[in-house]
Amino acid sequence: MLVVRDLEVRVGARLLLSEVSFHIAAGDKIGLVGRNGAGKTTLTKILAGEGAAASGSVSPGGQVGYLPQDPRTGDLDVIARDRILSARGLDGALRRMRDAEERMGSADPDEAEQAMTRYTRAENELQAGGGYAAEAEAARIASNLGLPDRVLDQPLRTLSGGQRRRIELARILFSGSETLLLDEPTNHLDADSIVWLRSFLQGYPGGLIVISHDTGLLASTVNKVFHLDANRSAIDVYAMDWKRYLTQRETDEKRRKRERQNAEKKADQLFSQAAKMGAKATKAVAAQNMAKRANRLLAGLEGERVQDKVAKIRFPEPAPCGKTPLMANDLSKTYGSTEIFTSVDLAIDRGSQVVVLGLNGAGKTTLLRILAGLEASDTGRILPGHGLRIGYYAQEHETLDTSRSVLDNMVSASPDLNDTEVRKVLGSFLFTGDDVDKPAGVLSGGEKTRLSLAMLVVSAANVLLLDEPTNNLDPASRAEVLEAIRTYAGAVVLVTHDEGAVQALDPDRVLVLPEGTEDLWSPEYADLISLA
Structure with a gap:
């Protein structure tokens, strides 16, 4: 369970969210959507404890697994397999077992005996955390993400950016966290891995928030949608799947537009009537009341949805160059x-x-x-x-x-x-x-x-x-x-x-x-x- 109360999110002077409250329970699979720059990534960083809100509180109520858009893996000399296993604290035990195993062949019998003792202690620690079954589970997750054993045995620095990102995704999925926060998890995944990820998330027993431009992932996974409305600094909660959300969202926008048009029409009529009555001293108070009523009508309206702006992108006119630059x-x-x-x-x-x-x-x-x-x-x-x-x-x-x-x-x-x-x-x-x-x-x-x-x-x-x-x-x-x-x-x-x-x-x-x-x-x- 992750509980958010009265959250206010700002970037500099810009208000992204105002007094937002919600909770994520086990089984909630939430698609977080909204236009680019609306604050989706900023919000997930705060939920993961990697950012600070202007006010309000976030109560995790359990372990949170967070995959940012641009994950940083830290020490690039770490073996990829150990990085995944670190999600459950198993990497240290395995490293100590490997180190002890090397020293068990020492010609010094005392050193060999001490290494045997250290090996047994580390192996017991591994077993307490799930043992070799957990190691096999991590390898299975990695394999389904297109990471074979030969990749898992390499240091992170030898891997491509896409491979390192998939190592981080495997680590988060392996963690068994009560809540997963996944920001564009399908980046760098091939088609087979995406199909597997959909199935994994469908069956995940914990809570989930996913940001993705992969509508296929959203359609097959989420049972709730949080729409971050940048115009109103609010989150609209839709307790429904992706397909129904798209229909309901369009219906809501049409209703808001119709309500606004009706209210503006009525306010115009009140302003017009107030202007006519205001010319007569005996009706000045009534005219003021009409104008106040019109202003209240307009003040209570939600802002009309502004269509998401799109950057106008045209690559440069190339500078002159030779035949083969x-x-x-x-x-x-x-x-x-x-x-x-x-x-x-x-x-x-x-x-x-x-x-x-x-x-x-x-x-x-x-x-x-x-x-x-x-x-x-x-x-x-x-x-x-x-x-x-x-x-x-x-x-x-x-x-x-x-x-x-x-x-x-x-x-x-x-x-x-x-x-x-x-x-x-x-x-x-x-x-x-x-x-x-x-x-x-x-x-x-x-x-x-x-x-x-x-x-x-x-x-x-x-x-x-x-x-x-x-x-x-x-x-x-x-x-x-x-x-x-x-x-x-x-x-x-x-x-x-x-x-x-x-x-x-x-x-x-x-x-x-x-x-x-x-x-x-x-x-x-x-x-x-x-x-x-």
């Missing part, structure tokens, strides 16, 4: 003993469209980071052509300086624009007023996406490196990004699991990792997209 020869990358890819050659011609495909962990993000100059390859070299200007969109938003403001991040990406021009571009991406002074670190995933895309727009890049550019976007914003990809005149190297993004790019070539095979695009490669 970017080349790479014999690139390879290894983390520890794990070979990610080897002998990758790539030539990006002016205006060409290339999609990079491969299973999770094949090195797609690593390759883009190398091409962007943010990471070094072990072999080979990058050959920049005449006039090369790279624009890099990072799926984890690493290109943002989270300690600096939205405005400062934009200025760093567009030194040739003056303050007015920068603010105009930010306005087109829905950053207005005090929003531009917020630190990038407090932005939601969708807002970070918009800021990162805005920085691309002012870059005048002629080669765009796009890593999952449609993640964390609502359908309308996603459509804008797809149109921007479709109409961009420069070269694009795209990594995505979004089939719509590949269709918008209409690639002429494909690079398949980890083999490094380059080929002309054909529909036969389409089946690999959802596995990317």
Whole structure:
């Protein structure tokens, strides 16, 4: 049980929620919805104890498992399996067992005996926490999320961003928490893993709040919907499934619009009558009362629903460049003993469209980071052509300086624009007023996406490196990004699991990792997209 009382949520001077109260009981599966930037991510951080409300209280009443949009795993030297098992405190016991097992073979009999004792003590601790069955359960969850044993035995630093996020999701699901808070849990999951996740959440006995743009997940999972209405700083609670919610929400909006129209019409009539009567001294008091009544009518109305604004996204007019602005020869990358890819050659011609495909962990993000100059390859070299200007969109938003403001991040990406021009571009991406002074670190995933895309727009890049550019976007914003990809005149190297993004790019070539095979695009490669 998680209980929220009279919660007020603010970001700076902006009020997101006012005097909100609700509770989450076992079996409640809640879809938290609302437009990007309305405060969904901010609210879940507060519920998880990682943020502070302006006022009100949150009483967890049990363990809370929280998956943020941009999870940070801490120590990257930790073994992936241990990270998952840490959700139940089993990682320490396993580490001590492994350490003792190594020392049990010591030539010193005293040391070997002490190691045996430590091993037995650690094994008893493991058994008390569920034993080897719990370890098998963790491995089973990880496998269903596309994480085989060979990945679980690697340090986190050797894994891709998508793999690390799935490790965090596996850890949260394994935790057995009374309440789960999941922010975009299907990011980086393939189709089979999404189907499994739906089934897991359907049967989860605890409470659940999920934020997702995956309407299939919401339709198959939730039995309640919390609609965060940014216009009214309120949460509308719908105790019904997703399909019924969509119908009821539309009905409610029509009713509110009709009530407002009727009230405004009546208020206009009262104001008109009051104006006529006010001219006569004998009826002045009656006229004042009519005007007061009209004002009360209008004051009691809920604000009419404002349609969610959508950022107008168009990628830059590319700067002039040579015939082949970017080349790479014999690139390879290894983390520890794990070979990610080897002998990758790539030539990006002016205006060409290339999609990079491969299973999770094949090195797609690593390759883009190398091409962007943010990471070094072990072999080979990058050959920049005449006039090369790279624009890099990072799926984890690493290109943002989270300690600096939205405005400062934009200025760093567009030194040739003056303050007015920068603010105009930010306005087109829905950053207005005090929003531009917020630190990038407090932005939601969708807002970070918009800021990162805005920085691309002012870059005048002629080669765009796009890593999952449609993640964390609502359908309308996603459509804008797809149109921007479709109409961009420069070269694009795209990594995505979004089939719509590949269709918008209409690639002429494909690079398949980890083999490094380059080929002309054909529909036969389409089946690999959802596995990317």
